[in-house]
Structures are given as structure tokens and as C-alpha cells.
Amino acid sequence: MSRKELEKHLADVNKALQAARARDHRDAKKAAAKAAAEFGFSLGDIADAEPQKPMKAKSKAKSARKPSKPAFANPEDTKQTWTGKGRQPNWFRAQVANGTEPDAMRITN
Known part of the structure; x- marks a missing residue:
């Protein structure tokens, strides 16, 4: 194969990769929307909501350790x-x- 033919194949492969990536993105978005709908949410509701962090018990502030005395x-x-x-x-x-x-x-x- 000549260099031009190889470059054309490379361009075709890059286009096919972009199309496959876009298709996978669409499929993933549809699957996510379907899963969200099963729980009564829309995909926009889930994307906009901030995840809730679990409440932690308040702990005492750690004080700096004193260096040990030489023995x-x-x-x-x-x-x-x-x-x-x-x-x-x-x-x-x-x-x-x-x-x-x-x-x-x-x-x-």
C-alpha cells in the first residue's frame, strides 16, 4: 500500500472510531435514563443533584503531639x-x- 492509501485508511478508521464513540455515548445515556426512570427520576434530576455525604460524628480536634523526652x-x-x-x-x-x-x-x- 502506498502512503496515501494508508492515510486514507487512517482517516476512515478515525471517522469510524468517532461514530462508534458517539453511538456508545447515546446508548449509555439511554440506559442511564431508563435506570433513573425505574426509580422515578429523570436523568436531569440525578445529574443536577449533589451527592449527600454521610454525617460523621464530630471528633475532637487533634492536638499536636509533644516530642518525647530523652531517656x-x-x-x-x-x-x-x-x-x-x-x-x-x-x-x-x-x-x-x-x-x-x-x-x-x-x-x-
């Missing part, structure tokens, strides 16, 4: 602290591996 401090550098929650920091694991008791690193206030 452990590095004896070699007291600026390094850990709350005791989550993953253990490397300095904590190294101190425990060297024989330091975790209670010895606990911050007392």
Missing part, C-alpha cells in the same frame, strides 16, 4: 540522646557492646 544520653557526648523509642542509635549499641549497662546511660531528672 538516655551518650556518656562520651551528652549532646547525643535517645528517647528509648524506636531504633537504637549506633552510640547506644556500641556502649552496650563495650559492657556499659543501659541504666548507667539513663538520664535522671
Whole structure:
């Protein structure tokens, strides 16, 4: 096939696709109107109506979480602290591996 013939086929296919899309749109609209009529509505009634949202129970406003206080401090550098929650920091694991008791690193206030 030549290029012109292929372009003509492409144009024909595009026209056929548009016609099929329009036909499917019409069929869908008819089916929707029929379904709405079964419940006593018109398609315009349903399209214009805003969907009702389910009522939610009022909840208390969430307050911002306070950061946890540090529970452990590095004896070699007291600026390094850990709350005791989550993953253990490397300095904590190294101190425990060297024989330091975790209670010895606990911050007392």
C-alpha cells in the first residue's frame, strides 16, 4: 500500500472510531435514563443533584503531639540522646557492646 492509501485508511478508521464513540455515548445515556426512570427520576434530576455525604460524628480536634523526652544520653557526648523509642542509635549499641549497662546511660531528672 502506498502512503496515501494508508492515510486514507487512517482517516476512515478515525471517522469510524468517532461514530462508534458517539453511538456508545447515546446508548449509555439511554440506559442511564431508563435506570433513573425505574426509580422515578429523570436523568436531569440525578445529574443536577449533589451527592449527600454521610454525617460523621464530630471528633475532637487533634492536638499536636509533644516530642518525647530523652531517656538516655551518650556518656562520651551528652549532646547525643535517645528517647528509648524506636531504633537504637549506633552510640547506644556500641556502649552496650563495650559492657556499659543501659541504666548507667539513663538520664535522671
